[in-house]
C-alpha cells in the first residue's frame with residue numbers, strides 16, 4: 001500500500017505534475033532518503049541541470065535591539081543589554097565600502113532587529129546613502145517583518161513604504177521572518193511581530209511593485225509535519241499568483257541561547273536533507289532552492305546539492321543571527337572555497353548576481 005503511494009508520487013514527478021498535501025506528508029514520513037534525494041534531484045536537474053549557484057555577498061545587521069522578543073531568536077535583545085549594538089549611517093557606509101574593495105562583491109544583505117526608536121526615515125536614508133556611495137551593489141534588504149514594522153511606525157501603507165524604499169535604492173528583499181505560518185506556532189513563539197497574513201500580504205505587495213523576494217521556513221522547533229507542509233503549500237499558492245519569489249530556503253532551528261534551549265534539540269542532518277528534498281518536490285513553481293551553508297553546515301549543504309538544492313548561498317561575511325544561536329560554521333567563506341565545495345559534488349559552480357543572472361561559470 002505504502003509502496004504504491006511512493007510509486008504514484010514518483011510517476012507524478014516524472015510527468016511534471018503537481019503534488020498534493022497528502023503527497024507532501026507521505027514524503028516527509030519517508031525514510032528512504034536515497035530514493036527521496038534522487039526524486040528531488042530529477043526536478044533540480046530538469047530546472048538547473050548541473051549548475052549550482054552562489055554569490056559574493058556581505059551581511060550587515062544594523063542593530064540587534066529588537067522589540068519582537070521571538071522565543072526562537074538568540075540575536076535580538078533589549079537596548080539595555082550588554083550585548084546591544086547599533087550602527088550609525090557612517091558605520092554602515094564604512095563597513096560596506098571596505099567590503100566593496102573586493103571587486104567581486106555584488107550584494108549587501110541587510111536585516112535587523114525591530115528598533116524601538118529609529119524612525120522609518122533612518123532606514124530610507126541608509127538605503128539611499130548606500131546606493132549613492134556604491135551604486136554597483138545590489139541591496140537585498142529588510143524582511144517582510146521589518147516592512148510591517150516600518151508601516152506601523154510611519155503610519156504609511158505597506159505599498160507606500162515599499163515604494164519609498166524602492167525609489168531610495170532597494171533592489172530585492174530576503175526571505176526571513178516567515179518562520180511557520182501556523183497561527184498556533186506564531187502565538188507561542190513570535191506573537192509580537194507581523195502575522196502570517198501580514199507577511200504574505202507584504203510579499204504580495206512587493207511582487208506587485210516589481211520587488212523580487214525570497215521565502216523561508218524555520219523548522220525543527222515546535223511545529224508539526226502538517227504545519228511544515230501547509231507552510232510550503234501557502235507559499236506555492238502565492239507564487240502561483242505573483243511569480244515574485246526567487247528562491248526558497250528551509251532554515252533549521254538552532255536552539256542555543258534561545259527561549260527554547262531547554263525544550264528543543266537541533267534536528268538531525270537526516271531531517272535537514274529531507275526538508276530540502278520535500279521543499280524541492282512541493283514547490284514546483286519556485287525556480288531555485290537554496291542550501292544555506294551557514295545553517296546546514298558545509299558538509300550537509302554539499303549533500304543537499306544532491307537532494308534538490310541548486311544554490312549554496314554566498315560568501316556571507318559576518319553572520320550574526322545563527323551564530324548567536326550556537327552555529328559553529330564559519331562566518332565567512334571565500335569564493336574559492338564555495339567553488340571547490342560545489343565542484344566536489346560533480347556540479348558546475350555558477351557565480352550569479354542577486355537575481356540569478358550568470359556572472360561566470362567555473
Ligand code: V47
Pocket residue numbers: 072073074143173174175176177178179214215216217218249251252253254255258292295313321322325
Ligand atoms: O527570519 C532566527 C531565522 C532568519 C534562528 O533570503 C533562526 O537569501 C535558526 O532569512 N535558528 C534570518 N534560524 C535568515 C534568513 C536568510 C538568510 C540567508 C539568506 C536569506 C535569503 C535569508 O533566520 C530569520 C529566522 O527565520 N532564525 N533565529 C535560530 N535560532
